[in-house]
Amino acid sequence: MKKLLIMALFVSALFSQKMYHSIEFIGSYQDALVVAKEQKRDLLVFSYTDYCPWCDRMKKYTLEDFKVVNFVGNNYVFAYVNRDSGDLPSSLQSKYVPMTFKVSHQDESVLATVGGYKQPDDYVKALK
Numbered sequence: 001m002k003k004l005l006i007m008a009l010f011v012s013a014l015f016s017q018k019m020y021h022s023i024e025f026i027g028s029y030q031d032a033l034v035v036a037k038e039q040k041r042d043l044l045v046f047s048y049t050d051y052c053p054w055c056d057r058m059k060k061y062t063l064e065d066f067k068v069v070n071f072v073g074n075n076y077v078f079a080y081v082n083r084d085s086g087d088l089p090s091s092l093q094s095k096y097v098p099m100t101f102k103v104s105h106q107d108e109s110v111l112a113t114v115g116g117y118k119q120p121d122d123y124v125k126a127l128k
Contacts, residue, residue: 023063023072025080029087032079036105043103044076044127045092047083054117055098065120071127077105102127 026032036043048055081087092101102112114126
């Protein structure tokens with residue numbers, strides 16, 4: 001009986017947060033900012049280029065990792081924006097990619113940056 005109760009508590013804790021299967025990408029900074037303000041959640045802006053192999057690797061491995069998907073999905077609105085598109089404000093322009101910017105939904109200030117390719121655990125750690 002005790003084991004059943006412990007198992008039930010574990011399962012309910014496991015599913016208390018929403019589980020995500022993939023990160024919901026928004027392809028425009030302005031669109032993502034509107035959603036972030038509506039949801040009162042900070043914004044993560046992942047800046048990439050089409051010719052960056054490390055950007056592709058980050059998207060394929062890190063951004064598809066279960067821990068990353070759920071951490072980002074439960075805490076942020078995620079914008080996946082091409083650096084060369086002209087869609088990023090000047091405060092988010094960077095010579096280097098991939099680059100992730102944590103942006104306040106309140107005043108659009110940059111709260112943190114995470115540069116370069118990161119393994120999933122390192123990426124989550126850097127975003128906390």
